[in-house]
Amino acid sequence: MLIVTSNKIPGHRIDAVFGEVMGLTVRSRDIGAQMMAGFRSLGGGELPEMTRALYESRQQVMARMVTEAEQRGANAIVAMRFDTSELGPNWTEVCAYGTAVFAIPLAEGEPGATGQSIYLAGAGKLQPE
Secondary structure (H helix, E strand, O other), X not given: OEEXXXXXXXXXXXXXXEEEEEEEEEEEOOHHHXXXXXXXXXXXXXXXXXXXXXXXXXXXXXXXXXXXXXXXXOOEEEEEEEEEEEEOOOEEEEEXXXXXXXXXXXXOOOOOOOHHHHHHHHHOOOOOO
């Protein structure tokens, strides 16, 4: 699944739009990790426990978003974004969303074709023996 934050995919023609797709999770903060992060925050710097929790949440919502896009018949997602919000003192919502589309790579000679799209367009063709 090709996922981009732009509204278009260079070297591709968007042939169908399936609408908005998203993945969502609400996480409670692990009390142990939260206490550890609280102690670490006194000295400044990165809070690895919180970084790990956010990274895992983002991976999870991305996977959910991709599953929804695949169920609709998409092979790409454009205008992808993340959103987070606090739900009370101990819960965090993480959301990934974008527009599910069917994108066709442009072949060599087509206006707007890129090296990558030419390669992808030719990947499905039989190579001469």
